[in-house]
Amino acid sequence: xxxxxxxxxxxxxxxxxxxxxxxxxxxxxxxxxxxxxxxxxxxxxxxxxxxxxxxxxxxxx
Numbered sequence: 046x047x048x049x050x051x052x053x054x055x056x057x058x059x060x061x062x063x064x065x066x067x068x069x070x071x072x073x074x075x076x077x078x079x080x081x082x083x084x085x086x087x088x089x090x091x092x093x094x095x096x097x098x099x100x101x102x103x104x105x106x
Contacts, residue, residue: 049057065073 061070061073
């Protein structure tokens with residue numbers, strides 16, 4: 046129930062084409078990719094910040 050299958054993906058793409066038109070889709074794709082990349086970098090920074098704390102706690106024991 047929680048996964049997106051190929052048919053659903055095609056339907057989403059068709060709706061996006063109808064709403065935004067073929068000329069706007071590359072811009073939207075770039076913006077989405079940039080946002081996703083920034084989000085991943087931010088979350089990786091949070092995970093990296095947590096790792097030293099965990100190793101310090103282990104060393105204290």
